[in-house]
Amino acid sequence: MSTSRGAPGSVLAVDAGNSKTDVAVIGADGRVLGTGRGGGFQPPLVGVQVAVDTLADAVTTALEQAGADCVDHVSACLANADLPVEEEELAQAVQARGWGRSTEVRNDTFAILRAGVDEPRGVAVVCGAGINCVGMLPDGRTARFPAIGKISGDWGGGSGLAEEALWFAARAEDGRGAPTQLARTLPAHFGLASMYALIEALHLGRIPAVRQHEVAPLVFTVSAAGDPVARSLVHRLADEVVAMASVALGRLGLLTEEAPVLLGGGVLAARHPELDDRIAVLLAQRAPKAVVRVVAAPPVLGAALLGLDHVAAPAQAHRTLRAHYA
The missing domain is CATH 3.30.420.40 (ATPase, nucleotide binding domain)
Structure with a gap:
C-alpha cells in the first residue's frame, strides 16, 4: 500500500x-x-x-x-x-x-513521553548528554523547562556527570579536594597515569572532547564500589530528576492522582541500581502517586x-x- x-x-x-x-x-x-x-x-x-x-x-x-x-x-x-x-x-x-x-x-x-503512554498524559525526564523534562495533558496543556544549561538552572545528564567527575578528580589529585577513586579511574580509562596527564590531553586535543561522555559510566562504577564523592554525584543526579518530575507534575495538577513518570535517554535507560533506587525513594516522598517506568x-x-x-x-x-x- x-x-x-x-x-x-x-x-x-x-x-x-x-x-x-x-x-x-x-x-x-x-x-x-x-x-x-x-x-x-x-x-x-x-x-x-x-x-x-x-x-x-x-x-x-x-x-x-x-x-x-x-x-x-x-x-x-x-x-x-x-x-x-x-x-x-x-x-x-x-x-x-x-x-x-x-x-x-x-x-x-x-517523543519519549508519548512513546511511553497510551494517552498524552504524564511527565518524562530524559538524561542523555544533558537533562530535560516535559509534561502534557490530553487537553493540550504542557509543562516544560528551558533546559539550555546552567543559565536556565539545569544540571545533569552524561555531560554534567562527566564535567563534575573531572572537577572532583582534578582537585583530589592536587590536594584541593577530598580524596576519590575517580582520580585514578578516570585517567586509567584513557590509558594515562594521572589526572594531570588527562587534563593536558583533553586541553591539547589529543583526546577529543567528545570522548568526555565516556566518563559518565565510570561515575556509577566508582560509586557502586563505595566512593563517597562519586556517590554524591549519583545522588545529585537523582535529586535533579525528581525535582524536575515533581515540579512538572505539580504544574499539571497531577501530584494528587496516579500519573506516569517516564524515564529515558542513555543514562536513565542504563538502569543503574543506585540511581534508580534513589529516584524511587525521593519520588515516593514528593509525588507518592507517580508511577515510574523506563521507556524502551x-x-x-x-x-x-x-x-x-x-x-x-x-x-x-x-x-x-x-x-x-x-
Missing part, C-alpha cells in the same frame, strides 16, 4: 537527536509505510536551514518507500528545540520543505503517535502503530 500525495490522515514522523535522526511515514490506519535514518540534528552549531537539510535524505528515503510525495501532517520531535520560539522557527523551516500540509515541531523529549520504545514511535493524535486517528491506528514497534 502506498500513500497518495498528502493522503488524509497520513503522518511523517521525525525524531531527530544530537547524534541520529529516525523518520517514518505512517498511513491513516497506523501502518508504517516507509522509514529512513540520518545524521544528528544540531541547529545551534550549523544553523536552522543546514540542520533541516540534514533531515532531507532520511525524509526522502521514507517517502519513496511509502510511494508518496508528501503527507497530511508532519510531526517532528527535534533536539535543540528547547524554547517555543525555537519550535516555531523550526516548524516554519520544515513546513517550507513541502513534506506535509501541516507541521508541528516539539522538543524531542515529548524508540522515540520515533512517540513522534508518530503525536502525529496520529493531531489527525484524530482512530484508536485502532494507534494500536497498529504500537504493534509495529513492539
Whole structure:
C-alpha cells in the first residue's frame, strides 16, 4: 500500500537527536509505510536551514518507500528545540520543505513521553548528554523547562556527570579536594597515569572532547564500589530528576492522582541500581502517586503517535502503530 500525495490522515514522523535522526511515514490506519535514518540534528552549531537539510535524505528515503510525495501532517520531535520560539522557527523551516500540509515541531523529549503512554498524559525526564523534562495533558496543556544549561538552572545528564567527575578528580589529585577513586579511574580509562596527564590531553586535543561522555559510566562504577564523592554525584543526579518530575507534575495538577513518570535517554535507560533506587525513594516522598517506568520504545514511535493524535486517528491506528514497534 502506498500513500497518495498528502493522503488524509497520513503522518511523517521525525525524531531527530544530537547524534541520529529516525523518520517514518505512517498511513491513516497506523501502518508504517516507509522509514529512513540520518545524521544528528544540531541547529545551534550549523544553523536552522543546514540542520533541516540534514533531515532531507532520511525524509526522502521514507517517502519513496511509502510511494508518496508528501503527507497530511508532519510531526517532528527535534533536539535543540528547547524554547517555543525555537519550535516555531523550526516548524516554519520544515513546513517550507513541502513534506506535509501541516507541521508541528516539539522538543524531542515529548517523543519519549508519548512513546511511553497510551494517552498524552504524564511527565518524562530524559538524561542523555544533558537533562530535560516535559509534561502534557490530553487537553493540550504542557509543562516544560528551558533546559539550555546552567543559565536556565539545569544540571545533569552524561555531560554534567562527566564535567563534575573531572572537577572532583582534578582537585583530589592536587590536594584541593577530598580524596576519590575517580582520580585514578578516570585517567586509567584513557590509558594515562594521572589526572594531570588527562587534563593536558583533553586541553591539547589529543583526546577529543567528545570522548568526555565516556566518563559518565565510570561515575556509577566508582560509586557502586563505595566512593563517597562519586556517590554524591549519583545522588545529585537523582535529586535533579525528581525535582524536575515533581515540579512538572505539580504544574499539571497531577501530584494528587496516579500519573506516569517516564524515564529515558542513555543514562536513565542504563538502569543503574543506585540511581534508580534513589529516584524511587525521593519520588515516593514528593509525588507518592507517580508511577515510574523506563521507556524502551524508540522515540520515533512517540513522534508518530503525536502525529496520529493531531489527525484524530482512530484508536485502532494507534494500536497498529504500537504493534509495529513492539
